[in-house]
Amino acid sequence: MLSESRFDEVIKNCQALIREKSYSGQEGDVVKAIEKIMKSYQFDDIHVDKYGNIIGGIIGNKPGKTLVLDGHIDTVPVNEEKWSRNPYGGDIEGDKMYGRGTTDMKGAVAAMISAVGFYGQDHQRNFAGKIYVACIVHEECFEGIAARLVSERYKPDYVIIGEASELNLKIGQRGRAEIVVETYGKPAHSANPQAGINSVYKMAQLIEKIRTVTPPTHPVLGLGILELTDIKSSPYPGASVVPDYCRATYDRRLLVGETKESVLAPLEKALAEVAAQDPEFKGKVSYAFGQESCYTGSTIEGERFFPGWVLDESDEFVQAVLSGVRQAGIEPTITQYSFCTNGSHYAGEAGIQTVGFGPSRENLAHTIDEFIELKQLTGSASGYYGILQSIYGK
Numbered sequence: 001m002l003s004e005s006r007f008d009e010v011i012k013n014c015q016a017l018i019r020e021k022s023y024s025g026q027e028g029d030v031v032k033a034i035e036k037i038m039k040s041y042q043f044d045d046i047h048v049d050k051y052g053n054i055i056g057g058i059i060g061n062k063p064g065k066t067l068v069l070d071g072h073i074d075t076v077p078v079n080e081e082k083w084s085r086n087p088y089g090g091d092i093e094g095d096k097m098y099g100r101g102t103t104d105m106k107g108a109v110a111a112m113i114s115a116v117g118f119y120g121q122d123h124q125r126n127f128a129g130k131i132y133v134a135c136i137v138h139e140e141c142f143e144g145i146a147a148r149l150v151s152e153r154y155k156p157d158y159v160i161i162g163e164a165s166e167l168n169l170k171i172g173q174r175g176r177a178e179i180v181v182e183t184y185g186k187p188a189h190s191a192n193p194q195a196g197i198n199s200v201y202k203m204a205q206l207i208e209k210i211r212t213v214t215p216p217t218h219p220v221l222g223l224g225i226l227e228l229t230d231i232k233s234s235p236y237p238g239a240s241v242v243p244d245y246c247r248a249t250y251d252r253r254l255l256v257g258e259t260k261e262s263v264l265a266p267l268e269k270a271l272a273e274v275a276a277q278d279p280e281f282k283g284k285v286s287y288a289f290g291q292e293s294c295y296t297g298s299t300i301e302g303e304r305f306f307p308g309w310v311l312d313e314s315d316e317f318v319q320a321v322l323s324g325v326r327q328a329g330i331e332p333t334i335t336q337y338s339f340c341t342n343g344s345h346y347a348g349e350a351g352i353q354t355v356g357f358g359p360s361r362e363n364l365a366h367t368i369d370e371f372i373e374l375k376q377l378t379g380s381a382s383g384y385y386g387i388l389q390s391i392y393g394k
């Protein structure tokens with residue numbers, strides 16, 4: 001258990017992060033605040049990479065395993081008129097702290113940095129291995145892409161994701177992909193449509209065919225959903241023009257072991273079947289491509305394909321984390337995240353043993369008057385400290 005004065009430090013550190021607004025791509029100020037806190041705990045090797053992630057930690061005086069505690073420091077925007085509290089105040093009322101990012105997920109980040117700091121104060125550098133806290137930018141729409149730089153540079157053996165789990169353990173999640181379907185036609189005046197090819201009629205055929213595709217299921221993660229989420233034709237508005245281009249987007253939830261190729265294959269087959277029956281048909285399926293600017297001036301980009309993952313309960317890392325959390329007096333249940341996290345990269349892409357453990361409830365994320373219960377915040381710091389003791393020694 002951590003002392004009351006350490007709990008106060010965790011709360012103060014969290015407030016310092018809440019007070020720096022940090023929408024995705026604008027994390028520069030919160031990074032400065034984090035650097036200050038990391039320095040106050042005498043972290044080794046504080047590093048800001050090209051996307052603007054800040055990573056620091058404590059390095060033991062003997063070789064051993066590398067653990068990364070991962071939390072994102074960007075938040076979704078705030079509609080200030082709708083908030084009844086200051087979203088950047090970190091104000092405490094009763095047993096709650098209010099502010100954008102308290103639950104998602106500056107609370108967890110503050111608890112991670114504090115717990116690693118406390119472990120360093122108590123053990124100096126007298127342990128085997130390396131413990132890092134990775135504070136990641138641009139997670140809200142790019143789960144896992146900025147995190148790729150962390151696994152490249154630090155090559156962690158283990159990762160803990162701090163997304164809200166209400167102090168339970170999460171050992172998997174469905175991933176997600178955004179799939180773009182396009183059809184092409186030929187423009188014409190709509191008074192003379194037979195001179196053109198209407199791309200929307202072609203899309204309608206393809207959509208019907210795609211509805212016959214059944215996505216796979218997984219015994220733990222459930223359904224691999226395939227759902228149409230938007231559709232747009234061009235020109236738009238199409239005043240008296242037969243549209244020559246149509247684009248639809250599908251949301252696909254990814255299960256373990258699915259690849260970029262295996263996910264597209266049934267859609268390509270559907271497209272080929274439509275084309276075989278209609279010589280005029282021209283279309284394409286691909287992954288959506290995202291591109292955003294970082295506060296550092298770099299560009300972050302990638303296909304929207306974020307794999308799923310799941311670990312076995314008997315995995316040695318899961319068991320080590322479980323015993324550490326129990327040492328902190330917490331009795332967690334073991335389930336999966338229902339949303340997508342940076343774990344998509346660490347576990348799904350890089351194959352690193354990854355577990356989720358974080359404060360607060362996921363349904364408080366992105367809400368008006370977002371808050372965190374102080375007990376959850378300080379409980380997660382105790383949990384992280386217990387995990388460090390379990391892996392690196394008391």
Ligand SMILES: [Zn+2]
Nearest residue numbers: 072104105163
């Ligand atoms: Zn989050």
